[in-house]
Amino acid sequence: LTPTPPPIILQHGTTLRRALLIQASGPDPFYVEPGGSHMPPAEAFSTCFTDGRPCLQGTAEGYARGKAAQFPTEGGPAILELEVPQWILDILLNDPIMAAFAQSGEARFEPGFGLEELLTEWPSLVKRVTPV
């Protein structure tokens, strides 16, 4: 038997309120930020690798602090850490755009590019929320 590769640890920086919501129910591509119904939905779930590669678009902690500053009533900055099976990451890495994002330190889940598989597996994934 081929051993199952170890899961990949990813981090998502956001507010504590949203981190707990995502931890419980999974990322919602139709999530609309507070501020009005005219806001388009998020459409993607963006995470950072934790394997030491540079995060060229900024760290999860940086995004958590930025989001907490934008929404100061949401409990402060927090990081949602999750363990994702390698086969879901492979879906991203097989797409040239997602592979370029991954080279930049980002694992970005979009509809049609790993998000559906991530949501299907979400209940069984190991997840942790840490205030920062």
Place this chain on the structure above:
Amino acid sequence: MTPGDRIVWLFTTPPPPGSNLDWFVNGLLSIAAEVPSVVLELVPLADPGPISWQFRVEVSGRVLSPEGTLAARVFRPLLARLAVVASEETGTEFQPYGGRYSLTRTGADGPHRLDLEFTNTPASQRLTISRNPVVVSSLV
């Protein structure tokens, strides 16, 4: 190709294997150093159903709308990377959701100051790059 056509090509062609977001950022900034102004934005389409986006390019007043979905997929991560690059180069605060930065890039006719203004939120994704002369300070 005109600068506008080169930007359209940049945002409609998959990057070479092994490249990262700097492929797009460096390509865009090098073209922007050749023209007075560049505006890039995602415009929500009013079609019924799920929201979809049109990527719009304006180069010195000429408007182009690249086909395909690559540009719309790349634009928000590109803005995030651009904010990091600009923050590091200028030694100023990282502003992931919008801000202003000035960078220096060299075009065919010498160095220029590129003034960047951008927003990168769910409600607005827009980047304006204006080319201006480099301000040379002299010591007396």
